[in-house]
Amino acid sequence: MTDRVLELLRSRPDLADAAAFPFNFDVDRAYHVEEVHPASGASLEPIAGDDTGGTYFLCGGTAVLHASSEGDAVLFADSVGEALEMLVRLPWWCEDLSTELDEESLAAAVRAADDEAREEFAPELDARRAALLSGLGLPERPLVELLALSESAARRTDPDHVLLNSEELCAYLLEESYRPSLRDVVLGPGREALERMRSGDVDVRKEVAEDPVLWAGVVRAAGYDRRDGDLPLLRELLRRGHAEGDEWYRERWLGAMLVALHGQAEDVPLLRTATSGQVTDSAEALEWAHGLDAAEESPFTWIELARRQGRVEHARVALIRMLDDTGPDAQRLRELSRALERIGDHAQAARAQFNLLSLQDTAWDRAAEAHVLARLERGKGDLAAAGRALDRARAAVGLDGARTDGTVAEWHRRGLGLRITEQHLELTLAAVEAGAAPLARATMARARLLLDMIAKESAKALSPLSTRATWAVAGLRPPGD
Incomplete structure (x- = not known):
């Protein structure tokens, strides 16, 4: 229109x-x-x-x-x-x-x-x-x-x-x-629910108990707006949330810290359960909680909570802006690459991964990060770039005549060999599906060489994928047809 x-x-x-x-x-x-x-x-x-x-x-x-x-x-x-x-x-x-x-x-x-x-x-x-x-x-x-x-x-x-x-x-x-504060955006629902809980709203207590995402938001909100009268409410949150699974362990520990900061001996059994036995008495609980309280909050906390809330665009934009501001920081680039991949933005994840790869000092690390780059380039649909990333992985382990620093000895018998080979097979299948016959044949030829080099257990684990790739290439028209 x-x-x-x-x-x-x-x-x-x-x-x-x-x-x-x-x-x-x-x-x-x-x-x-x-x-x-x-x-x-x-x-x-x-x-x-x-x-x-x-x-x-x-x-x-x-x-x-x-x-x-x-x-x-x-x-x-x-x-x-x-x-x-x-x-x-x-x-x-x-x-x-x-x-x-x-x-x-x-x-x-x-x-x-x-x-x-x-x-x-x-x-x-x-x-x-x-x-x-x-x-x-x-x-x-x-x-x-x-x-x-x-x-x-x-x-x-x-x-x-x-x-x-x-x-x-x-x-x-x-x-x-x-620019909106991502923290304030993702804490909004938790803050609202927290105020309703404080007012005695029975319905919201049930909502929080049944919704782990909302529960996490309420715990986070309580951490930023602490009140002396919240201890009964914090105990309830901790009881309802401590068994929700490993995905929520940060919020469980935050909930335990908020309870521990009140210094009540009667809370030690609850804290012992929530912290898997780390807290065993009230004095220790208070010291432990103050240590956690002083820890710096990671921006990835709010990105992950945004993702769980379904606010994917908020998470994506925050990650992109973080990536734009990130210099030669390998740890931060790795976190950004993985977080962007989790939300499905393979293009931005590949950008972070490419920069990460350039910072690697050892042959092992170059090979390890190159095969991840190949996965991300394939995910964004750039099969040629995925092939170039695998070329770098092979060069790092000395397969293309390049000298290595010795850190990749026995690479083919370890997990690195399996992962590099797996990416060759995945790229072969993607190239066949895309109609890129020359790339499919060349990648499969290299995959066969790798399958002969890696440990037998690894080759066996890849057998179903190898069989699919072999049949896919066999179904391609002969060159020149």
């Missing part, structure tokens, strides 16, 4: 000219300086440009996203009409406008800025503004409402309107003040 205001601008040269100057929305400049796409996978169409090299995009069919030529991007408005109303009535030369100003103060600030604009570069400002407001049928809502809409749009850029450079996959920047 074509946007009404956009269609008018495209079909009325007089309106398009007025929008381009002085309001800097030029539909004849609808292109960007580089290839970009939204992290969410939503549709993206350039609809106008400004005179600094920035671009206005229609994102998801309705929302307007503005990207500068310097790598910033922000959700500008929820429709083209709303965007034009902002540009025409709160134009770019009106600086330092604030939502703290009332209507009269805003109007005065705009009038003062308009006076300067008329004198310096836009003597026909009033006529062009009136033509656009009338010709496009734009409303004239209060300026305070219009500015509030602008601020609201900017604060909703993350997570659904994050723009990525299509080649490097880095996210366009967004002012910190417009």
Whole structure:
């Protein structure tokens, strides 16, 4: 469906000219300086440009996203009409406008800025503004409402309107003040449920008992909003949550810490159970709890809780922005690679893994990280890149004539050999399915050599996968057919 205001601008040269100057929305400049796409996978169409090299995009069919030529991007408005109303009535030369100003103060600030604009570069400002407001049928809502809409749009850029450079996959920047706190987002349901529990709401106690994700959020919320009267509630949370499985052990330990901080001897049996016997008396419990309390919270805590809550886009965007800010830190890159893979973003996971691979010092580590990169490249659909990653894995263990540092001795008899071979077989199957016959045949030939080298137990474990790959390659048309 074509946007009404956009269609008018495209079909009325007089309106398009007025929008381009002085309001800097030029539909004849609808292109960007580089290839970009939204992290969410939503549709993206350039609809106008400004005179600094920035671009206005229609994102998801309705929302307007503005990207500068310097790598910033922000959700500008929820429709083209709303965007034009902002540009025409709160134009770019009106600086330092604030939502703290009332209507009269805003109007005065705009009038003062308009006076300067008329004198310096836009003597026909009033006529062009009136033509656009009338010709496009734009409303004239209060300026305070219009500015509030602008601020609201900017604060909703993350997570659904994050723009990525299509080649490097880095996210366009967004002012910190417009970026929502992931911690606050994921703690929202827990905080609400915690307040209801404190008020004696019986229904929410049942909800929390039956929903481990909500239970985890309540425990986390209680850790950030501690109250002296919460001990009975904390005991209940710990009793209901300590048997929920290993996935929730961090929240179980946090719940145990919150109970232990009250220093009650009667809680020792509950704490002993919750901590698998680590806490055995009240004095020890208090010391243990203070130690945990001083531990630094990992940002991956909120990413994992967001994933469990089904807030995948929130988790994805947080991880991408973390990756963009991560330097040569092997541990952080490994965590990012695995976390991105868990949420299904193989392209970003491969970016993290590629950087991680470049930091490895030993042949063993290069081979280990290269076979993971092959898995991720295959997951994102780049089979050629997966093949190159496996080339690096083989080179690391000396199969392609490269010298090694001795750390990979007996690699073929250990788990590394099984994992590298497995990735060759998986790539063979993927190449057959994609119709990439030369890659499938070449990869299978290397897989056969590997199967002859690895331990018999490993080859036996891979036998079903090897058989599938062998038959898949056998079913390919002979070369030249």
